[in-house]
Amino acid sequence: MASTPGNQKARHSENSQGKKSQHAEEAIFYMNCRAAYLTVFKSSLENIKSKEQLSLVLQQAGRNPSQKTINKYWTSQTSSLNFDDFCAILKKEKPPTKNELLEAFGKIDIDKAGYILHDELCKILTTRGDKMTWEEVTSITNQADFNCSGKLDYNKFCELYLTTSEQCCKAARDRLETDPRLRQQHFGNQTENFPEGISLPVSKPSPRVSRKTDLKLPKADSRAPSRPSSAQSSKASTSTTVTVGASSSSSTKLIVEPDTMKEWQCAQCRGCFYLEEDGEIISHKYRLHLPQRSALCVTIRPFTIPQAERKSCHWLSVDTALFILKENETQENLQLVSFTELQNKEVFGWRGELGAGVYWLLPFTTGCRLRKVKTQISGEAKLVWRDEDGELALTKEFRAALLEIFETIDLDGNGLLSLEEYNFFELRTSGEKCDQEAWAVCKENFEMKKNELTRQGFLDLNLMEANDQDGDPWDLWVTLLSLGYNKALEMTEACPFVIDVCAERCKPRVKAISLEAGGSQLSRAVCRSVVNKGEAKVLDGSENIFIYTYRSGSRITSVIENKSENKVIIHVNNEQSKNCLNNRGLTVFAVEVAPKSMMVSQHVMALNEQEEWIYSCVHSLVC
Missing domain, CATH: 1.10.238.10 (EF-hand)
Structure with a gap:
């Protein structure tokens, strides 16, 4: 009998509900993964570098791995495991259910008395199946409730085991929700929400190491490309491909003709990007004062220090940019005017006209080339x-x-x-x-x-x-x-830069105000610049999710905008890209975008500028 429209509609509804349920389960799974990982590490970009760390982070996820289980995933060829590897392990090493535990104990308790002798349990755990060490067995039996006869009520023990495991996971989730720093570590990078009225952060000191504390060397943050993520994307996706030739850049004529600029008045100010221990980048911020309306030429570039001219300088390859924001009535109310999108080799610049008033100059670097590296x-x-x-x-x-x-x-x-x-x-x-x-x-x-x-x-x-x-x-x-x-x-973990401001009809004044992280104002400016200038694509199958891609000189930036009322998880796959380097250090990753907000998905540059590079990225909706 042919299916009726009503039956087809019912089946379609059931399938849709099933997909929604599957996506919801995956969202919970990845939230638990992230919560456990960030209990042990500062960032999900940080790698697991030892068996001990692997065991600890698995325990935070509610697992109780034996040494054999650890050895299965950490072999003699393993040097590190990343967040995606950790998620894949958790999918394989699922926690046992109460019925599975009772069934296992029931095979030992042949008489079905509900009890097991202490000595008998220890013998079985150390000699059968996935054998445990005496230390592992002792850690378990110390938590068990043996009576005075040396018997264990394994029904109560199973309840204790499962409760402890769930409490461990819950503690990790609670910590993730209450710690502002961890809430920003969504799958390995910063997330920015953009409510109205965000103020420029107040300047505050940012010492990396206090003179009054023990000296600790920065640990190298090995951001090796990840294996394909275990995140399963839905059909809602969009792909973007950009091919860039060797040593190619948007080299638009940047500087005004020298004869024209002879009468212009200029101001110069230096500064520096500093890489923090957790991968965050801080820099000087500046206030620009223009006494009257004037044509302007603003540039920023890495600064060649005279003493370092004869040696190879890591920072000269670091990308730079400058965002110009107008201060209206207060510095809390800043409006993006423009940014340095013109490029001439390592110099990025902007030309235009600004009215009299106070402006903020916020330096920016993507972090593609200013990052933690292993150096011998x-x-x-x-x-x-x-x-x-x-x-x-x-x-x-x-x-x-x-x-x-x-x-x-x-x-x-x-x-x-x-x-x-x-x-x-x-x-x-x-x-x-x-x-x-x-x-x-x-x-x-x-x-x-x-x-x-x-x-x-x-x-x-x-x-x-x-x-x-x-x-x-x-x-x-x-x-x-x-x-x-x-x-x-x-x-190796800093990049000095120099800013030049030349005005046609007045003397510009530039003053360094603070040394701090970019903050929400800079994040908003970066996103707005990409949304205003970039190519927009709607995520297929999801009318409220937009992916913006913008190429500015030698770098490409993608921004995700979530116009829906619910948070979404977007899976990002760069496996088809060639000769590319991104700021996350991951080939495949996932990002979480809050409702009614936008965030940078990634910044990408050429790994080798002397060769052609291809940016090929697929954004897919997970949840």
Whole structure:
């Protein structure tokens, strides 16, 4: 008999409900995975690097893995496991149900008495099946409730086992929900919601390492490309492909003709991007004041330090950008004006006209090339030595690094450090400011000009610090590590940059205001720039999810906008991309987007700029 429309509709409804139920279960599964992972690690970009870490993170997910189970996933060829690997393991190693546990105990309790002797249990666990070690058995039996006759009520034990497992998972989920930092770690990267009235974060010190704490070297964050994610995407998806030629960039004519700019007035300010321990990037922020309406040319580029001109500098390949926001009545009410989308080699710029008023200049880098990397360092550089008279002196290598640092923190480039510039340095390295009284002491002991510290004065100040520690370089290394240097005195986790502002009809004034993370204002500006300029695609099968893709010079950025009333999980697959490097460090990943919000899916650049690269990405709706 042919199916009636009513029967077909009913079956379609059942199938839809089944798919929704499956997607809901997957969403809960990945939430539990993320909660357990972030109980052990700071970010889901961080890898599992030992058997002990694997065992611990599995326990946080409510599993109780034996050594044999651990060995199954951590072989002699394993160096690390990533978040996707962890999810795949949890899908295979499902927690036992109460019936399965009772059935297993029932095979031991032949008489069906409901009890098992302690000695009998230990013998079985250490000799049969997935054998446990005595240490593992002891950890279990210590939690079990044996009576005075040495018998275990295994029915109660099963209840205790399952309750403890669920409590462990619940504790991880609760921690994820209540910890603001962890809530931002949605599947390995930052998520930004954009309610109205977001204010620019208040400036605050951001020292990476305090001088008053033990010195800890930054751990390398190995972001190896992940295996295909175990996330199962639905049919709602969209794909984007962009092919870029070798050394290709949107090299639009950037600078106004020199003859035209002869009468223009210019202001320059330096700054630096610093990579934090958790992968976050902080930088200087600036306020621009224009006394009258004027044509403007604004550029930002990595800064070539004079002392480093003859050596290969990691930071010169780091991408930079600058977002211009207009301050209206208050600094909490900032409006995106434009950003530096024109490119000429490593220089990014913007040309246009701005009215009189106050603007914020927010530097930005994608993080594709400023990131944690594993570097093989043969030995620790020497910072100080003693001469024939036993007096301490700075080594040639350390002096060179200090002169590089001086150029970076000399924000106005006048060859001297003002108290304000020096305090940015102090806040970064120690978290404390130098007050006027302490500055007066510096003036008495170190070379100054016009109440500003000279290069020699800065070198002597660091030598004094070494003398205070009787040659112990501990505090000196705190400073170096905080400023992005490794133990070989290479700047690998920082990128100095320089901003130039030229105005046709007035003198622009640029002033560094803070040194901090970009915050919601910068995130919103990045998203808005992509939405305004990029190509928009609707996620097939979901009319409220949009994927925007924008190529700006040598980088590509994609943004996800969720216009629905519910949060969504988007699966992102880059496996068909060629010669690409993204800021997440993962080939396949998932992102969670809150209702009525948008977020950056990823930034992508060429791994090797001398070769063609292909950005091929599929965004799919999971839930």
